[in-house]
Amino acid sequence: MKITILGSGTSGGVPLIGCDCKVCVSDNPKNKRTRVSVLVEIEGKKLLIDTSPDLRQQALANKFSTVDAILYTHAHADHAHGIDETRAFNVNSRKPLDCYGDAETLSELGRKFDYAFKPPVPRLGWFRPALVANIVEPGKKFQAAGIEVMPFLQDHGVAGMTLGFRIGNFAYSTDLNSIPQESLAILRGLDTWVVDCLQYKPHPTHAHVELVINWARMLSPRQAILTHMSHNIEYETIKASLPPGMTPGYDGMVLEVR
Numbered sequence: 001m002k003i004t005i006l007g008s009g010t011s012g013g014v015p016l017i018g019c020d021c022k023v024c025v026s027d028n029p030k031n032k033r034t035r036v037s038v039l040v041e042i043e044g045k046k047l048l049i050d051t052s053p054d055l056r057q058q059a060l061a062n063k064f065s066t067v068d069a070i071l072y073t074h075a076h077a078d079h080a081h082g083i084d085e086t087r088a089f090n091v092n093s094r095k096p097l098d099c100y101g102d103a104e105t106l107s108e109l110g111r112k113f114d115y116a117f118k119p120p121v122p123r124l125g126w127f128r129p130a131l132v133a134n135i136v137e138p139g140k141k142f143q144a145a146g147i148e149v150m151p152f153l154q155d156h157g158v159a160g161m162t163l164g165f166r167i168g169n170f171a172y173s174t175d176l177n178s179i180p181q182e183s184l185a186i187l188r189g190l191d192t193w194v195v196d197c198l199q200y201k202p203h204p205t206h207a208h209v210e211l212v213i214n215w216a217r218m219l220s221p222r223q224a225i226l227t228h229m230s231h232n233i234e235y236e237t238i239k240a241s242l243p244p245g246m247t248p249g250y251d252g253m254v255l256e257v258r
């Protein structure tokens with residue numbers, strides 16, 4: 001299984017519009033972060049987690065032209081508002097695209113982007129996205145494009161709940177600041193864990209550096225990769241300061257999962 005970090009940045013991206021802090025003006029490409037998303041490639045299938053507002057640039061930069069399914073963590077703008085770009089996947093694969101999320105997320109997406117969930121009209125071609133909504137429940141395995149996925153509940157603080165996903169020995173946990181007991185069991189025995197780490201200070205909806213270090217110590221994946229980082233985090237500085245087995249992600253990073 002191969003994981004590509006398509007985007008590693010928080011909701012405003014890095015650089016932030018109008019900011020001249022040292023991270024935002026840094027020349028290091030690893031300090032340039034589009035909004036969070038990952039591509040999972042397994043058994044010849046591609047699963048996309050979230051449709052970042054930067055999805056178009058991410059697909060071009062990482063050279064993929066179709067995906068086989070989309071998994072939604074939640075409906076926040078930084079995770080969902082690239083939904084219109086999925087039309088390109090319909091065009092290239094000539095079929096509707098299955099997406100998976102919990103009932104609340106799919107109903108919010110359906111309300112905001114109703115046109116994307118309407119059935120295709122063959123005589124008009126792929127003039128809008130053609131997504132098929134599939135509701136999943138935390139703690140109940142499902143198949144996406146024939147790949148087994150375990151969704152689990154995460155606490156996004158005052159923003160509500162999100163879904164994390166475990167696929168084989170890989171798990172993706174973004175937008176959380178605490179982990180419910182029942183989800184901890186699902187996160188044990190991982191090889192690779194991509195996890196939310198917004199900044200150094202505690203935050204009402206996101207994980208911070210010390211918290212993620214404690215989680216990684218408790219769950220002991222072979223490698224923990226930080227994502228959803230703000231301009232508060234400088235790539236080389238944090239890389240040098242993390243314990244063994246932990247490293248900051250960056251856009252375009254490729255991970256082999258054992």
Ligand SMILES: [Zn+2]
Nearest residue numbers: 019021024231
């Ligand atoms: Zn900045």
Ligand SMILES: [Zn+2]
Nearest residue numbers: 074076159175
């Ligand atoms: Zn969120």
Ligand SMILES: [Zn+2]
Nearest residue numbers: 011076078175
């Ligand atoms: Zn987010």
